[in-house]
Amino acid sequence: MDYFLELFLGGLTRGSIYALIALGYTMVYGIIELINFAHGEIYMIGAFTALIVAGVLTLMGWNEIAILVIASIVAVIYSSAYGFTIEKIAYKPIRKAPRLSALISAIGMSMFLQNYVLLAQTSDFLPFPSLIPQFEFLEPYAHIIRPSELVIYTVTASVMVALTIMIKFTSIGKAMRATSQDKTMAALVGIDVDRVISVTFIVGSATAAIGGVLIASHIGQINFYIGFIAGIKAFVAAVLGGIGSIPGAVLGALVLGWTESFFTGYVSSDYEDVFAFVFLVFILIFRPAGILGRSEAEKV
Amino acid sequence: MLKLRSAKALAIMAALVMAGAVFVSCGESEKPAEQAKEAAPAKEEAPIRMGVAGPHSGDLASYGIPTVKAAELVVEHRNEMGGICGQKIELIVEDDVCKPEIATNTATKLVGEKVDFVLGHICSGATKAALGIYKDSNIPVMSPSATNPALTQSGDYPNFFRTIASDDAQARLEVDFALDRLKLSKIAVLHDKGDYGKGLAEFAKAFLEAEPEAEVVLYEGITPGAVDYTAVVQKIKNSGAQAVIFGGYHPEASKIVTQMRKKAMDTIFISDDGVKDDTFIKVAGEYAEGVYATGPMDTTTNPMAVMATEAHRQKYGEDPGAFFLNAYAAALALLNAVEKSNSTDYDDIVNALRTEYVATPLGIIRFDERGDAIGVGFAMYQVQNGEYVEIK
Numbered sequence: 001m002d003y004f005l006e007l008f009l010g011g012l013t014r015g016s017i018y019a020l021i022a023l024g025y026t027m028v029y030g031i032i033e034l035i036n037f038a039h040g041e042i043y044m045i046g047a048f049t050a051l052i053v054a055g056v057l058t059l060m061g062w063n064e065i066a067i068l069v070i071a072s073i074v075a076v077i078y079s080s081a082y083g084f085t086i087e088k089i090a091y092k093p094i095r096k097a098p099r100l101s102a103l104i105s106a107i108g109m110s111m112f113l114q115n116y117v118l119l120a121q122t123s124d125f126l127p128f129p130s131l132i133p134q135f136e137f138l139e140p141y142a143h144i145i146r147p148s149e150l151v152i153y154t155v156t157a158s159v160m161v162a163l164t165i166m167i168k169f170t171s172i173g174k175a176m177r178a179t180s181q182d183k184t185m186a187a188l189v190g191i192d193v194d195r196v197i198s199v200t201f202i203v204g205s206a207t208a209a210i211g212g213v214l215i216a217s218h219i220g221q222i223n224f225y226i227g228f229i230a231g232i233k234a235f236v237a238a239v240l241g242g243i244g245s246i247p248g249a250v251l252g253a254l255v256l257g258w259t260e261s262f263f264t265g266y267v268s269s270d271y272e273d274v275f276a277f278v279f280l281v282f283i284l285i286f287r288p289a290g291i292l293g294r295s296e297a298e299k300v
Numbered sequence: 301m302l303k304l305r306s307a308k309a310l311a312i313m314a315a316l317v318m319a320g321a322v323f324v325s326c327g328e329s330e331k332p333a334e335q336a337k338e339a340a341p342a343k344e345e346a347p348i349r350m351g352v353a354g355p356h357s358g359d360l361a362s363y364g365i366p367t368v369k370a371a372e373l374v375v376e377h378r379n380e381m382g383g384i385c386g387q388k389i390e391l392i393v394e395d396d397v398c399k400p401e402i403a404t405n406t407a408t409k410l411v412g413e414k415v416d417f418v419l420g421h422i423c424s425g426a427t428k429a430a431l432g433i434y435k436d437s438n439i440p441v442m443s444p445s446a447t448n449p450a451l452t453q454s455g456d457y458p459n460f461f462r463t464i465a466s467d468d469a470q471a472r473l474e475v476d477f478a479l480d481r482l483k484l485s486k487i488a489v490l491h492d493k494g495d496y497g498k499g500l501a502e503f504a505k506a507f508l509e510a511e512p513e514a515e516v517v518l519y520e521g522i523t524p525g526a527v528d529y530t531a532v533v534q535k536i537k538n539s540g541a542q543a544v545i546f547g548g549y550h551p552e553a554s555k556i557v558t559q560m561r562k563k564a565m566d567t568i569f570i571s572d573d574g575v576k577d578d579t580f581i582k583v584a585g586e587y588a589e590g591v592y593a594t595g596p597m598d599t600t601t602n603p604m605a606v607m608a609t610e611a612h613r614q615k616y617g618e619d620p621g622a623f624f625l626n627a628y629a630a631a632l633a634l635l636n637a638v639e640k641s642n643s644t645d646y647d648d649i650v651n652a653l654r655t656e657y658v659a660t661p662l663g664i665i666r667f668d669e670r671g672d673a674i675g676v677g678f679a680m681y682q683v684q685n686g687e688y689v690e691i692k
Contacts, residue, residue: 003538010530017527125551127583143564219528220558221551221583229525264531265538270493270521 006144007265008258013149015257016156017218020211021234022241022249023159024204027167030244031180031200033099037106038086039208040231041113044224046079046209047128047216048121054129068131068213075209082113083205084198092194110228117224125223128216148218155214159207160250167246172199180244240280242293251291256280347388348644350375350634351410351439353420353430355398364422366621367444368393371419373611374631384639396421400429407433415439416644417634419627424448431457438646440653442634444626449503452670459646461653461667463630463660464623465677470572470594471503473678474545477592478570479514488518488541488567490532490556492548500547500572517541524552533559536567543568550580554588561587568592576681576688588686594678597663598690599625605661629660629676633667 021043028036050071057067090109094101132148167173178186179196187193215230216222233256241252256276263275283291352371354364368391375389383389392413396403403426410418411433417440421427427446434441435457442461443451449466451457478484487508491501498521508514518539522532533556536544544560544567546553553575560567569591576595581588599605608628612620634649636658641648657666665675681688 003534006534006537007531010528010534013530014528124579125554125583127585146562215527219555220585221554223551225525226527230527233527261531265535268520269523269532269535272523272526 003265007261009145009149010265011258011261012254013152013218013257014261015237015254016149016152017211017215017230017253018234018237018256019156019250019253020152020159020215021208021230022237022253023156023163023246024207024211025231025234026238026241026243026246026249027163027207028200028204029238030246031176032091032095032197033180033244034091034102035106035235036091036201036204037103037231037235038090038109038113039204040227040229040234041110041117042079042083042086042205042227043208043212043215043230044117044222044227045082045113046075046205046212047222047226048117048212049078049209050075050131050213050216051126051128051222054131058129064131064133068133068217071131072210072213075213076206079205079209079212080202083201083208087198087201092197110231114224114228121224123224125221128220128222130220131213131217146218148214152214152218155210156250159210160246163203163207163246166203172196176200236276236280240283240290242287242290245290245292245294248290248292255291346414347390348384348638349390349392349413349415350631351413351415351418351420352391352393353396353403353406353410353418354422355426356393356395358397360398360423363398363445363622364395364420366624367419367422367627369612369616369620370444370608370624370627371631373608373615374628374635377611378635384635385642389635396423396426396430398423398426400425403427403430404433406430410434411437411439416638417441417649419444419630419634421446422623424451427451427460431460435459440634440637440646440649442630442653444630445623452672455670457671459650461630461633461671461673463626463633463662463665463673463676465596466672467499468503468507469677471500471507471545471547473594473680474570474572474592475504475507475511475514477680478543478545478568479508479511482543482568484542484568485513486515486517486540486542488520488536488539488544489516490518490520490522490536490544490546490548492524492552493521494524494548496574497546497548497572501545504545504547522548522552522556524548529556529559532556533563533565536560537563537565541567543570546571546575548572549574550577550583553591554580554584557584557591558587573678578688581683581686581688588683591683592691593681593683593688595681595688597677597679599662602661602663604659608661625661626676629662629665629673632660633658633665633673 025039028034053071053074054067086109090105091102094105132151135147138147167176175191175196178191179193183193237253237256238249240256241248259279260272260276264272352368354367355361356364371391375391379388392415394406394410396406403421407430419442421430421443422445424446427443440459444463446462447464447467449468451460478487489501489505491497505516505519508516518541553571557569571593573595576593605625609620637649637652638644640656641652653667657664663675665673668674680691682691
């Protein structure tokens with residue numbers, strides 16, 4: 001039973017990691033129906049920014065909490081700027097082009113950013129400091145749950161709730177929903193569509209940056225390539241949960257995390273990915289729009 | 301001029317032969333005088349011919365060219381010193397592009413050139429393809445780089461020797477170390493599903509299963525680059541393993557070690573030269589302490605290695621490439637065998653290789669019955685205070 005609980009928590013951690021990245025993915029898709037492949041790279045850039053800021057602040061002798069907060073804030077600002085700029089450069093000029101063009105542009109952006117960080121920083125793995133402080137009340141449970149895991153669960157849940165509230169109850173959220181339904185109509189009733197899309201990218205990138213900081217502190221190492229694999233898994237999670245749905249992304253990510261964890265624990269890690277993807281295919285056969293996705297009639 | 305020199309050499313040789321065993325420096329073989337006399341004139345006509353085979357063009361040329369340079373340096377030096385008992389050494393260099401199908405042609409060509417022995421080939425596949433041809437022609441072959449275990453262990457090629465440890469040497473060392481030095485019995489074997497890591501893990505598993513007191517409690521392949529390895533770490537814990545033997549590279553190793561230590565597990569971690577890398581220590585930080593990893597024996601303090609590297613720099617203006625020291629050692633070992641046995645006959649050379657120690661940049665070596673170099677191989681290192689320290 002202990003083993004089951006450990007695997008359950010392991011899957012929860014892994015799922016929450018996927019979820020933090022999947023949230024931004026699914027939100028951008030929900031609003032402008034673009035699979036933003038560069039999202040994983042934004043996550044990676046967030047982690048690199050936090051690493052640099054944390055390094056400088058540690059040298060200046062700041063305390064742990066202040067470093068975590070400031071590094072996260074800088075990472076969020078920096079990544080949001082990247083997200084904003086990427087949209088303006090790579091997606092906006094081809095917004096009216098067929099969807100495939102935007103997809104190719106996104107893949108190109110992803111490769112560009114990877115190689116940019118590779119050249120500007122390094123191809124080596126870099127140690128990432130554990131920015132998350134040790135909570136004393138967790139000491140007795142250290143072998144089961146670590147502080148970084150607890151923080152990741154909490155933040156994932158909070159981000160999910162905050163995004164849902166933003167989309168459901170704020171005016172920008174209403175504008176987002178309108179834009180998602182019909183860009184032309186939204187523009188006709190006075191919504192600044194460009195601004196709505198920019199905000200979407202900024203918010204999506206901010207969640208990716210938070211994910212970058214927390215996940216890198218949890219794992220303890222980063223390199224220029226981390227965004228790619230994490231991005232693929234997050235994308236799968238978003239599809240599994242129903243792409244475009246915020247709670248769906250989290251649910252999909254958790255299902256994926258648990259699937260992988262239990263399969264590794266009880267069967268074998270050799271075919272972990274194979275099993276995860278077989279599971280995905282299975283779900284999509286029975287629910288083509290994902291677990292929480294709504295199948296909408298195609299607009300004509 | 302040439303005639304004159306060879307006549308002079310003949311005279312010297314004749315004198316040597318007559319002197320017989322007195323001139324120990326030129327061989328210890330105490331053959332009946334008549335037999336030696338018969339052999340002597342034949343040897344006089346041509347210099348000792350050393351074949352060098354490997355990829356010298358194509359995309360793997362960087363593996364083969366350092367061996368040619370090593371052979372050139374050794375032979376040049378030797379010839380300046382007067383060759384072996386007055387006989388000069390000549391190099392016959394042939395390209396095999398690392399391809400088995402071409403290597404057979406290369407071998408046939410070298411046999412046709414009547415080489416006395418061959419330094420090469422470089423790639424395991426090409427070496428294997430060529431070995432049969434050399435075996436039929438009774439030509440000893442020494443590779444500086446072919447690591448496939450079967451080349452020596454199958455016993456099919458008594459004419460084959462090598463100055464590099466075989467692929468399974470690291471697994472052997474890891475297993476022996478865990479069982480004999482650390483006195484462990486329950487071992488988890490993990491790998492990263494790659495050629496290198498999985499190959500190593502398979503050997504380690506096979507060696508462990510052959511030991512009655514050892515038990516492989518877990519054998520798993522992990523996904524390289526995954527975001528975390530919590531589930532695998534839990535599985536290791538659940539298996540009750542005292543140690544993990546991991547085949548793979550440092551990014552995965554550092555993640556696993558870090559997650560194990562953070563979960564308050566003190567399971568011993570033993571890995572390979574993919575992990576014996578300073579990046580591992582840098583990334584895993586304090587968690588790297590106590591981790592064991594095998595790596596090539598340290599040759600930086602060997603004066604011959606320093607000299608050979610320096611000679612390469614002077615002649616070619618750059619640092620030597622892959623397998624240079626192994627090739628240098630192989631060339632020295634071959635020439636030493638010829639000198640000690642005072643013969644270029646197959647049986648004499650092979651016998652001398654197996655019995656005579658020779659000082660090389662890799663240390664003082666000789667070869668075992670199967671053709672693997674004794675004294676060449678891997679050493680166990682442990683992370684102590686932030687650096688790898690060799691464990692004697």
